[in-house]
Amino acid sequence: MERETIFWFKAAPIHAFPIDSGACIKYLDQQIAVFNFSQSGEWYACQNLCPHRMQMVLARGLLGSCGEEPKVACPFHKKTFSLKDGKNLNGDDCHITTYPTKIEGEYLYIGLPFETSQSEKAENIT
C-alpha cells in the first residue's frame, strides 16, 4: 500500500494504556485498537472492528505471537490477525487495516490516512 499522506494523531499518554494488552482509541467516528508488548517496547494499532462478524471488539482480544509475528485474537471466535500487516492468520479471507505508531514525549501517536482527518483536526499534522 502506498502511504503518501498520513497525519499523526496524538492518541493518549502511554501510561494510560494497559501493559501487554489492548485498549481502544476513538478518533472522530473511528475506533482504533492499540496494543503494546512491554518486553520489546513495540506498539501496534489496527481497526477495532473484527471483520468476521463486524464487531467492535479487537481491542479486547488477547495479544500474542505466531512465530515472529505479533498478533491479536478476537474474543468472539478467536480469529487471529497479524498486527504487522493485518493479515488473517487462520487462513480466512478477512484482513484488517493496521496503522503505524510512534512515541514522542510520553505520548502515543497513530498514523492515520489523511482522508480520515476531515480537515478540522489539521493541527495534528506533522
Added chain:
Amino acid sequence: MGGNMKKIIVVGNGMVGFKFCEKLHQADQEKNFEIQVFGEEQWPAYDRVHLSSFFEGKAKDELLLAPREWYENRSIELLTNTLIVQINRNLQVVIDHLGNKHQYDYLVLATGSSAFVPAITGVEKKGVFVYRTLEDLEALKSYASHCKSAAILGGGLLGLEAAKAALDLGLQTHVVEFAPRLMARQLDDQGALLLKTKMEELGIQIHLQKTTSEILGNGKLKGLQFTDGSFLEVDMLIISAGIKPRDELARKTGLAVAPRGGIVVDDHLKTSDPNIYVIGEAASHRGLIYGLVAPGYEMATQVVNQLIGKEVKPFEGFDMSTKLKLIEVEVGSFGDALGETPGSKPILYKNKTKGIYKRVNISADGKRLLGGILVGDTSQYGMLHQFFQNHMALPPEPEDLILGNRGGKSAQGFGIDALPDSAQVCACENITKLHLCQAVQEGNQNISSLKECTKAGTGCGGCLPMVNDLLNSELKKLGKAVKTTLCEHFSYTRQELLDLIKIKEIKTFRALINEFGSGQGCEICKPVVASLLASTWNEPIVKHQHIQDTNDRYLANIQKGGSYSVVPRIAGGEITPEKLIVIGQVAAKYQLYTKITGGQRIDLFGARVDQLPDIWEELIAAGFESGHAYGKSLRTVKSCVGSTWCRFGVQDSVSFAIEIENRYKGLRAPHKIKGAVSGCIRECAEAQSKDFGIIATEKGWNLYVCGNGGSKPQHALLFATDLDSKTCIQYIDRFLMYYIKTADPLTRTATWLNKLEGGIDHLREVVIDDSLGLGEELEREMEFLVNTYSCEWKEVVENPQLRARFKPFINTEEPDSSLQFEPLRGQKIPSNWV
C-alpha cells in the same frame, strides 16, 4: 465497472434466487459479473419457510432475507413488482411486463412455484385462499377476522403449516386430506395415526380419505361437499394441496418442460439452452421437483461454481430428510422412511402413553440403515441421520439405535475411529473425515495448520474437539508421538505446567514464559496459565488481566454486539424477595434484558463496559457476589426445594446446595463446573446431568460424578452411596482437585473421565481408597482455595484504579455509540450482528 463484465439476470427473487445472488457476490472476487434480479412481488425476497410466524405476530420486515440496501451495497440491481413475460433466446434478452428489454449473458430462472389448485367446482368463491405468498397471507388474515372456522385442503407438510396458522388466528381448524393418512409421503400409518391423535388433542379436526366434490355457497363459501355425501360447514378454505412449478415463461420460449411440470435441467442445472440455468422449485431434475429450500440452495451453489469456473460435481439429487416441529409435535423422517426398498426390515417402537413412535428400516443384509420415522421424540434424529447418510455399519443389535443400550454388554462407542471416511466432521464447511486425514498425512500435523489447510472448525467451532481427536488418532497411526503440548509457546502439557508453577513458585505469566516457554504467548496458553495460577495461588484474577480472555478480563460475559451480561450468584437458587427486587431495580435502571438461566439464577444482558462497575456497586451493596458466569469455574449448584417444604423430600437439599455452592464459588478449573442437589429420588434438580450431583436418600446422600448436558449429554455415574454430609464434601474436594490437576484445557469432567485410564474405578481408587496417597494433599489444596476466596467484583468496585479499566476508550469519556439495541417483547436485544 469493467467493460468485459458478464451480465447475469436472475428471474425470481425468492429464497433460492436470493441465495444465488448472495453466493455469486461472495464468490465473484474479481468482479467479473454484474447481477440484475427481477421479483414480481412488491417485497424483496423473504423467508417463506417461516411464513406462519407472520401469524404469530412477526412483522413483514423481520421476514425479509435482506433489506433493499443489502442489494444496493453489493451493486446488485433489484427490480421488484416486475414480471418477466418473455425471453428472446436468440438476442439473449428478457422482456418485462412494461415492455422494457434487458440483455443477459447468462439467465438464471428461479421462478419457484405457485400453489397447486385442484379443479373443484366453486374454487373461485369468496373465502377460498392459497397459502404461498405474503400477499396471500395478508388477504387470508384480514378475511379470517370475520370467520370462526377454516378448513385446510391438504394434510401434507404445507397443509399442517397452514393449519398451525389457522390455529394461531383463533379459528376452529379442520384438515381435509384425500389420502388415508397425514404426511403420506413422510410417515407410515402408525406414525401418521399418532400425529393425528396429537393434532386432535390440540383441537384440530382431521378428516381423512375425503375427496371434495364441490365448494358450496352463494358467492361466498359456506362449506365443502365430499364425494361420500358428507358435508363440512366452514367459513373459509385454505388450499395447500401441493405446488406447481412456475414454468410458463420457459414453455413460451420453447425450453423443454417435464410432462408433470417443471423446466427440464441436466445434472449441471442447464436447460436445453446452454446460457439458461434453472434453480429451485421450478427445475425438474431427473423427473423430480424439489419443494424444499436446502436442495434449492445446493443448486444455487452449483450454478455459482460453474459460472466462476470452479470444478463442480454433477447435481445428483438431494436427501429429502426432514425434521421439524409441527404445532408442538416433533416429527422426523429420513431416507426410505416407508421401507419401500425390497427386502428392508422395519424395527418399530411405540409408546402410546408417552406419545412416541419410532421406526427404522434396516437393509435386507442387516448392515445398513435405509431410513426411518420419528414422531413425538426426535432426539435421536441427528445420530440416525449420520448412520444413514454415511452408510455406517450398524451395531450388532440395531434396535439399540432407537431404544438405547439396555444394559448387558456396553454399546459400541461412536468414537472417531468408528466413523467412515465419508463422515462429515465440519458441517459449516462440509469437511469429511477423509479430507482431514489426508491433510494430516500431507503434513498438517498440528491443529492450527490443519484448520488453516482444510477450513474445518473455522465456522462455529463446534467440531474442534472431534478434529483434534482425529488429528491425534491419525498421528498415532503415522507412528508419531502424540504429546498434547499446550501451543507453540510451551512444549509442556497443562499438567506439567501446573507442576512447574507449583514447584518453582511461579506467580506470573511473564515469569513462566521467560523460564519455560518462548515468544509472546497466545489466546490458547494465556487463559490456561491464568486458570493454573488461579487454581494454585488463588490471587484475584484481576491481577492478571492481560492474560484473561475477554470474559475474565471484564468479569462479565461478552454478548452479540459487544455488550456484556451480568449474573449475580444466587446460591442454590434461593433468593429473598428483597434481593429479587434489587435485581429488578438494577435491571430497570440500566435497561438490561433479563432472563432466568438454566442454573436457577438471573442473567442481565446489554450492559456497556463502563456500566459494569456501577451495576456491581449496587448489587454488592445489596449483598450480592459475583456469579462467575464468565469464568471457567464453578457456576451453580442447582437444588430442588427438598424436605423443608416438599412432602416427598428426605433431606434438606437447598441448605446442602447452598453450603456446597459457597464452598466452591470462584474455584477456577479447566472448564466450567456445575453441580446439583436433589432432595429425593425424584431428582427434580437433575443432578445426574452435572459434573457432580447429589441425591438424597433416607440415610444420607448418593454422589454422582462426571455428567454434563450440552452438545454431548452424558449421565453422571454413581460414585458412592449413603454418605454423610462431611464425607460427601470430602469426596467432592478430592474429586474436583484431582480433576483440576490432571485434565486438559477446556475439558469437562465427563470428557476427562472418558479419557482417564481406568475410568470411574480408577477415580474411586484415588478418591475413596486413596490409592495414590494424594488424598490429604488434595484436601489441603482445596481448603486453601476455599479459605482464600474473595469476590472479584468487590475488589474492582472498591479500587478506583481497577475501576478505571472499565471504559470503552482511553482518550475520551464518551460511551461506545456503536452499541445498538432494538426492542423485543418489551425488552431490548442487540441489533448489529452480521
